[in-house]
Amino acid sequence: MANLLLIPEEFTLVLFEASRMRELLDEVLVAIGAPSDLNITIEVDEELAQPMIASYVDVDDARISLWYSGGNFEDTLKARVLDEERTRRELGVGILRGMDRLSREFAGAPRDNKLSDGQRVLWEVTAEGRCVRAGIPTREARLRYVYRLACGFSDTADAAYEKAWSGGFSTWESIADAVASITPTAETTSRAVRRDDLRQIRE
Amino acid sequence: MKRFLPVEELARDERFIRSDLAEGFADPRNGRVRDRTISTARLQPDRAAAPDRARSLMHGIFVGEIQALEAAGRTTFDFDDADAPFALKLDMARQCWDESRHVEISVKLGEHMGTEIGEYTEATFLYEAACVTDPAMRLAGVNRALEGLAIDVFNTMKDFGEASGDPVLQFCEDWMLADEVTHVKMGSDWLRRLTERDPERRERALEFQRAVDKLFSLGGFRGETDESPIQIARRFRELAGFDTKEIDEIAGLAAESIAETRALLGKTG
Amino acid sequence: MVDGRKPRPAFAPWDRRALPGLFDVEESARRVGAYAWLEMRLFEALGGWIATVPELDVKLVLGRHCYHHAWHAEQLQQRLPELREMNPARLTLPANEGIVAFAEALIEPEAAEQTIEKLVGVFRVLLPRTIAAYTYHLNGTSTITDAPTIRTLNFLLQDEFEDWREGEMLLQSLIKTPEQIERASNRAKSLEALIVVAGGIAGAGTLGEEVNESENKSEAVPE
Numbered sequence A: 001m002a003n004l005l006l007i008p009e010e011f012t013l014v015l016f017e018a019s020r021m022r023e024l025l026d027e028v029l030v031a032i033g034a035p036s037d038l039n040i041t042i043e044v045d046e047e048l049a050q051p052m053i054a055s056y057v058d059v060d061d062a063r064i065s066l067w068y069s070g071g072n073f074e075d076t077l078k079a080r081v082l083d084e085e086r087t088r089r090e091l092g093v094g095i096l097r098g099m100d101r102l103s104r105e106f107a108g109a110p111r112d113n114k115l116s117d118g119q120r121v122l123w124e125v126t127a128e129g130r131c132v133r134a135g136i137p138t139r140e141a142r143l144r145y146v147y148r149l150a151c152g153f154s155d156t157a158d159a160a161y162e163k164a165w166s167g168g169f170s171t172w173e174s175i176a177d178a179v180a181s182i183t184p185t186a187e188t189t190s191r192a193v194r195r196d197d198l199r200q201i202r203e
Numbered sequence B: 001m002k003r004f005l006p007v008e009e010l011a012r013d014e015r016f017i018r019s020d021l022a023e024g025f026a027d028p029r030n031g032r033v034r035d036r037t038i039s040t041a042r043l044q045p046d047r048a049a050a051p052d053r054a055r056s057l058m059h060g061i062f063v064g065e066i067q068a069l070e071a072a073g074r075t076t077f078d079f080d081d082a083d084a085p086f087a088l089k090l091d092m093a094r095q096c097w098d099e100s101r102h103v104e105i106s107v108k109l110g111e112h113m114g115t116e117i118g119e120y121t122e123a124t125f126l127y128e129a130a131c132v133t134d135p136a137m138r139l140a141g142v143n144r145a146l147e148g149l150a151i152d153v154f155n156t157m158k159d160f161g162e163a164s165g166d167p168v169l170q171f172c173e174d175w176m177l178a179d180e181v182t183h184v185k186m187g188s189d190w191l192r193r194l195t196e197r198d199p200e201r202r203e204r205a206l207e208f209q210r211a212v213d214k215l216f217s218l219g220g221f222r223g224e225t226d227e228s229p230i231q232i233a234r235r236f237r238e239l240a241g242f243d244t245k246e247i248d249e250i251a252g253l254a255a256e257s258i259a260e261t262r263a264l265l266g267k268t269g
Numbered sequence C: 001m002v003d004g005r006k007p008r009p010a011f012a013p014w015d016r017r018a019l020p021g022l023f024d025v026e027e028s029a030r031r032v033g034a035y036a037w038l039e040m041r042l043f044e045a046l047g048g049w050i051a052t053v054p055e056l057d058v059k060l061v062l063g064r065h066c067y068h069h070a071w072h073a074e075q076l077q078q079r080l081p082e083l084r085e086m087n088p089a090r091l092t093l094p095a096n097e098g099i100v101a102f103a104e105a106l107i108e109p110e111a112a113e114q115t116i117e118k119l120v121g122v123f124r125v126l127l128p129r130t131i132a133a134y135t136y137h138l139n140g141t142s143t144i145t146d147a148p149t150i151r152t153l154n155f156l157l158q159d160e161f162e163d164w165r166e167g168e169m170l171l172q173s174l175i176k177t178p179e180q181i182e183r184a185s186n187r188a189k190s191l192e193a194l195i196v197v198a199g200g201i202a203g204a205g206t207l208g209e210e211v212n213e214s215e216n217k218s219e220a221v222p223e
């Protein structure tokens, strides 16, 4: 399967098995029909517990680079325990967005820390929709709320969501245009700072 | 049915999982995040992980409403008329109806925010405060300390709804806030009436209230600075019968608690 | 133009209210006090049960109904000073010892597995009895002299009907197996036996049956 670099190699603060995470990644790659020659780095910040969740998807030298808060994979009922269903979903969305970034259609997309919340979430909606169609269960109700917080509680925003969910956006420009056309509420303007708060500290 | 139902006997369906406090304390990640300078802990839409923090807080409110309902219900049953006059029980029955609606609102709000019953665990601090056997203490701990906390939480959530342009959240929190103000007022009124001729009893009740207030200021959870996710709602607390001195005292507890946590982590400033 | 000076009868032709009634002041007050006593036991039980039922919808309904019955007790007690009892607590009494036994049995179930027993007691035994007793009272008492009691009972009855319907629907949704049917009917049977011995929620003659004069008064037990 893919060439994976997992950081850390073994987990010490949480009770995740690195080997299990690798198996789940393989399952996801098969489900979404990923090419077999992908180069992937997954970095998990074990110190961050749920609900402090965040993630970054970028491409560096043709390598998909995923950064996650440990909370993204954590069972909400059992602290420090891996939630396999969540893990499949998070990895599915991450890899699909990484594959987007490797394609010509997304060549113009800024790095994740330069995206506005709206751009970022609408892109995620397209990826989660694809996950569901690939048989990876998602939490659609949660995603819709996260999306509305970023893009506003309005019919126009909801219409863009539906379009993204059903695969209506396949280029970076179409996503950026859709977000620009959603009348932003006072609080949904670009704010890349949000996720940085959780990640920057390590850098 | 016996009087005084211990917390272990609260009846729940299989969706509800109790929080494991020991596990929480033993989590090696504790303190590490706090050590990393995250700018503000306030619950604001533009803050780190805001959607999931709001969702998990909403679930916490939901289970809190269930326990508030159960606590008020127990107060209608646990005491003789001599210990708790009919008028007090009538207030508690009214609170039952209010909390029952709050549970209903919370379920619908939870759905709106994409969470579901049982997504997070249930901590039972609230009901535990209602297990004391002196009605004056119970009213002080539940209706003054915890319902007071509810005022702070709902006001914080209302602000969050306003800032994020979420009309549903704003609408619901506004209504719940109105009810909670009356619940705190009930606590203040009955504490005064029950302890009119017994200053020692009143002091014990207030002491218990302070202990509960302190518990919820733990680690700066509730306060008046950027370090607290839940902000003290001074205006609504005044409406509910708290005087400025009492509110200052709660703010002081929060500051004290933040300082203690800092000391524990060997951090200054 | 209507001539306001032209005498009209005090009672319009369609107003058929009449003076005679079944109860004197004392009897109406005794009944109101007995209702208030039972409404109190009921709201306390509903309040206490909230924490003991695992079914979320039942929990919420109990919370709502708890207030309804507390409010009923308050409304009834407010009527007592108007019926010559300045200290409402003094007349807020069980009709007889049989009613005390019934109330104790009603409140008894506690375990989380006993939701059916709790609800059957309230919705299949007690509320049908309160509806019957309040209806008898307002049909029998003087529509002119005791009109305030009638008004109060009508408010109460509106809640009682709606609450009974809601509780009955909950029960129908909970009772599914032969074992549950058995539990529900056993529970109804045992409570029914107690309230029949008591003569109804206001004691012997609750619905106007022939009563030996001394039957209720001598048995009334202050709390």
Ligand SMILES: [Fe+2]
Residues within 6 Å of the ligand: B065, B068, B098, B099, B102, B150, B180
């Ligand atoms: Fe509440």
Ligand SMILES: [Fe+2]
Residues within 6 Å of the ligand: B068, B099, B147, B150, B179, B180, B183
């Ligand atoms: Fe409340």
